[in-house]
Amino acid sequence: xxxxxxxxxxRDLASAAEFYRALGFDADPAGPAGDSMTLTVSDGTRLVxxxxxxxxxxTGVAATDTAASREVIVGLSAQSRxxxxxxxxxxxxxxxxxxxxGSASGPMYMRGFRDPDGHQWxxxxxxx
Numbered sequence: 001x002x003x004x005x006x007x008x009x010x011r012d013l014a015s016a017a018e019f020y021r022a023l024g025f026d027a028d029p030a031g032p033a034g035d036s037m038t039l040t041v042s043d044g045t046r047l048v049x050x051x052x053x054x055x056x057x058x059t060g061v062a063a064t065d066t067a068a069s070r071e072v073i074v075g076l077s078a079q080s081r082x083x084x085x086x087x088x089x090x091x092x093x094x095x096x097x098x099x100x101x102g103s104a105s106g107p108m109y110m111r112g113f114r115d116p117d118g119h120q121w122x123x124x125x126x127x128x
Contacts, residue, residue, distance in 0.1 A: 006041075006074055007048045009055035009063040010117045013037055016049050019116055022094035023087060041076065066118025073112075073120045081109045084123040088113050091121070 010016035017027065017037050025039040025047060035054035039047045055063050064071040078084045084102060091113045092098045099120070102111035112122035 002044060004045045005048055006045070007050060007055065007058070008117070008119050009052045010049050011052065013049055013051050016115070016117060019091075019094045019096065020047060020049070023090055045076075066114075066120075070120055073122060075110075075122045075124055078123045078125045081125050084109055084111050084125050087123045091115070096121075 008016075013035070017039065020039050021027070025041050028038040028040045028046060036048060036050045039049070041047050050058065052063050078087060081102070088096075088098060088102075088111045095116045097114040099112035099114065099122075102109055104110075107127040108124055109127075110122050110124040112120060114120050
C-alpha cells in the first residue's frame with residue numbers, strides 16, 4: 001500500500017495540531033516528535049507538521065511565505081457535498097479562512113479554505 005505524506009511548516013505546532021484535530025485528523029503516535037508531529041488523515045494519507053525551522057532544516061531552503069505566494073493546494077475527497085460543507089465550516093470555526101461558497105462543475109463540488117498558517121486546502125466530492 002502507498003502512503004502519502006503531506007509536510008507543512010507551521011508557526012506553532014500545538015495550535016496547528018489542534019486545528020487539524022478539529023477537522024477529525026488523529027495524532028499518530030508513531031510519527032516524529034519534538035519539532036514535528038504526524039496526524040492521520042486517512043488510511044493512506046498522513047499530515048506531517050513541522051515548526052518552521054525544522055521544516056527549513058529538512059528542506060534546506062526557506063519555507064514559502066503563505067501571505068505572498070502558494071506552494072501547493074492540498075485537496076481531499078469527501079463522501080458528499082454536505083460533508084464538504086461540514087468540513088470547511090469546521091475549519092473556519094477552528095480558525096481557518098473560508099475561500100467562499102462551494103462551487104460545482106459537472107459532477108464535482110468543491111469548497112476551499114486556508115488554515116491558520118495560510119496553507120490552502122480544498123475538500124471536494126465527485127458524484128458518481
